[in-house]
Amino acid sequence: MSTYNTAFTSDNLAGVSPQVLEAMARCNEGQADPYGRDKCSRQAEKMLSDVFEKDVRVFFVSTGTAANCLSLSSITPPWGAVLCHHDGHINHDECGAPEFFNPGARVLTLDGVDSKIDPEALKWGVKHRVGDMHSSQPATVSLTQATESGSIYTLDEICRLGAITKNSGLRMHMDGARFANALVALNCSPADMTWKCGVDVLSFGATKNGTMSAEAIVVFDKTIAQEMSFRVKRSGQLGSKMRFMAAQMLGYLENDLWIQNARQANAMAALLKSGLEKLPEISVVGSPQANIIFCKIPKYCADRLLAQGFHFYHSKWEKDVVRFVTSFSTTEQDVQHFLSAIYEAVSYQKAV
Ligand SMILES: Cc1ncc(COP(=O)(O)O)c(C=O)c1O
Known part of the structure; x- marks a missing residue:
């Protein structure tokens, strides 16, 4: 686990x-x-x-x-x-x-x-x-x-x-x-x-x-x-x-506590967003400023992440749009781990 x-x-x-x-x-x-x-x-x-x-x-x-x-x-x-x-x-x-x-x-x-x-x-x-x-x-x-x-x-x-x-x-x-x-x-x-x-x-x-x-x-x-x-x-x-x-x-x-918790959630979303923005294959949708990020992500990438046990909403909105949400309990390590998996999922497809 x-x-x-x-x-x-x-x-x-x-x-x-x-x-x-x-x-x-x-x-x-x-x-x-x-x-x-x-x-x-x-x-x-x-x-x-x-x-x-x-x-x-x-x-x-x-x-x-x-x-x-x-x-x-x-x-x-x-x-x-x-x-x-x-x-x-x-x-x-x-x-x-x-x-x-x-x-x-x-x-x-x-x-x-x-x-x-x-x-x-x-x-x-x-x-x-x-x-x-x-x-x-x-x-x-x-x-x-x-x-x-x-x-x-x-x-x-x-x-x-x-x-x-x-x-x-x-x-x-x-x-x-x-x-x-x-x-x-x-x-x-x-x-x-x-x-x-x-x-x-x-x-x-x-x-x-x-x-x-x-x-x-x-x-x-x-x-x-x-x-x-x-x-x-x-x-x-x-x-x-x-x-x-x-x-x-x-x-x-x-x-x-409510302020500290919200700061943590927002900071983790900002970290995730900056990592996502480094990938040309992924585009952030809209102007996220809080703890919710919608992005367009290739299906092969989303599928691989889901198969690896990551959880996020997908196929609810327009094609290939997914939603990532952070919370007060999300840590920097969680985000880095997720970003590594996203980077890997993107490059895996390129390699095959
Ligand atoms: C913007 C917004 N308003 C209201 C609610 C309703 O909350 P609840 O699920 O507790 O009824 C939610 C829940 O996701 C929400 O995102």
Whole structure:
């Protein structure tokens, strides 16, 4: 068995940071009030308020899909349209859950390079059939930071989309399944990347970056907080032993573990990308800046790597496009080992 981590499929394949497990053990002591009324839940909400430099309401849920769909349903009426990029996770990868959580509402997609919503497309989208009672009404804009293809919206880009959204009277959601990866890449504050640019509600991802199964819905606009609490319960996401989800978040935030983990994941992706770029046979697709890299790779090379036991998504997108994802648990040795195998796979074909 290889001593290296050969899985580049997803950051979901990583385990849990030991600090998160320790925090869970700490919160395990004694009895605690259920359903989020415990000390750890209050502490985690306070920590997130500090992180975001704002008094926020926080709801812990077990998946990113639940975080997205609860967020969207709380700011979108049943006749509303959620505008997102075509590549959006809510469009492609949530099995219609946004519409399931909010029957009647629809996801409508917009274009833009590198999986980022084009402001001109948004300007069109926010006006699309407004007032026409036969059509879904633009209600919400949802953007993913970092995006599904590993690119990152700059602060200016988020604020520009935020201004178009707000000027049209719409609400804004951010899918932050990889929020930390974007944050460290931009080297900005969490407040700058969210509510200061108009984000009303954020899916604050943590599971891909060190927790076991804890995501936070961070509500900046408190007018939706009460409704959110009912929605969380109705969707079966109000954990009775919420303290353990909160504990994960405490371990995640304490001593900036989330920042360190994201830095590691991004650094390993950058290392992998620079190695891939040395090979004329391989071309990196788009502008990866976080921990996801899409690239075009000859089939013989992908096949050889898969046969050797490396794992990554392939044949899901256009021909010969594969996806490599690093995580906080990816080491430099793992990347070098993978790159050596890629170099070998490329030259093997040349030799035969
Ligand atoms: C951008 C993005 N948003 C949301 C999710 C949903 O997370 P989950 O699988 O926990 O529902 C994912 C998961 O891959 C994702 O990549």
